[in-house]
Amino acid sequence: MNKLWLIRRFLMAFLTIIITIIISWALIEYSPNSPANAILSNLRVTEASNPKFAQIYASELQFYKDLVPHGNPIIESLNYIIQVLHGNLGLDVISEEPVSAIIAQALPWTIFIVSTSLIISFFIGIRIGQKMGYKRGTKLDSSLTTFFTLLRSIPLYISGAILLFILGFELHIFPAGGAYSPTITPGLSLAFIESVLYHAVLPIFTLTLANLAGWALQMRANTIYTLGEDYVSFAEIRGVKDKLIETKYVGRNAILPLYTSLIISIGFSIGGSVFVEEIFSYPGIGNQLYYAITNNDYTLEMGIFIIIITAVVVGVLLADLTYSLIDPRVRNE
Structure with a gap:
């Protein structure tokens, strides 16, 4: 390089x-x-x-x-x-505590639910989208395309509120808010880890649903485009098995454009978790940003903006630096 x-x-x-x-x-x-x-x-x-x-x-x-x-x-x-x-983001207007300390407490929670939901939605979405593209024009493709289009049109705060009402308040399957049970002392104990995972199910599920439709539809479009390439037609003429064409010839090449989107999405998702964290009272960066905006706490607001800006720019930089590692054509150029 x-x-x-x-x-x-x-x-x-x-x-x-x-x-x-x-x-x-x-x-x-x-x-x-x-x-x-x-x-x-x-x-x-x-x-x-x-x-x-x-x-x-x-x-x-x-x-x-x-x-x-x-x-x-x-x-x-x-x-x-x-x-x-120098790492000095100022003092919080309301509590007069260092903004960096507040962000340091909230950031790991956001990174946890954002990264987990992105990984789950990405791998499930590309697999479904690949199958949709390869089965283009069939009833399966039409049904799933309609479903994911409708799912993508539902605002994040609507789907989160519905899940919270049904699974949290009505059925009492999952807790309605918080990051862990207040009766458990934080630490590296099995009870604390189980409580954290249990409380994170609804926020992660909400973010996964929001991202899943986009990955599936993008992968479907990339798969259909890749199916029109000459090397795919040549493989079909040679009699290569459909399963091998779908995975080796089509899947690997169709997923390449989504790699950049995945890396960049990590940065944007940190700021996009505001509604989810507020709905589920999750103590992450999004919840702190909502608090800062509603209370005119602009020093905290500016500190969170810096984290989001840095995350997005670093994500773009990492995508540029690592894309050549997965695509030899870019490395040669």
Whole structure:
């Protein structure tokens, strides 16, 4: 692999992350109705109506005043980027705890349900989609295409709410919320692991259903396209068995375009878990982002945006770097 190309791709990824963070930060900090100004204006109204407020809560007032940028926007943005590169994402507006500590507690939960659901939906989806494409035009293909099209049109929060109502509240098969039972002490014990898996079933199932339809329909389209290639027609003329054509000649080549989508989806899914985690009261990044938006907790909001931005850009970079390992044609080029 060309070293110059590698250096260029890493620099592009790094600059993309930096520029995107600066734009996101500027839109939040310098908007006319920014959260910091809104909080500070409310505190000043309280201070005007209650003179003792400024004396009692002087440190809190100074804390929020420091959050509002006062200097040159370029210098302010550079200072913020320097702080981010040192791992300092600021203090949470509500709890005044380090944002990095809050994210560190929530991120593993989101990675767990997102990665598990993506892996399950990907492998099941490509297998079903491959069969649909190979059996194109049959009743099986038409029925499954209609089913997955309808499934894909159902919003994530609707399917999650339905599953929660039926399996959680009505049938009581699975818990209605949380990451584990409050009666169990967290740790590397069998009881804790079983409780975590049990509570994660509904969030994972919801995300799996949301992703399954997309993988199946994409794989079906890729399979149909691959079936029209000359090497497939030549294999059929030679009398190669259908099963071998389906797996070796068609399946391996049809799955290649989906590899990039899979890697990129990991980054996007971290931000896309907001509705699922809120519905099931799951303590992940999505739940924290919902909390931050509804409470004008913009330092936490910005910290989560940084995680999502980094995950997406790194996902694209990994897809570029590893695609040649599974496709020799790209490696030769």
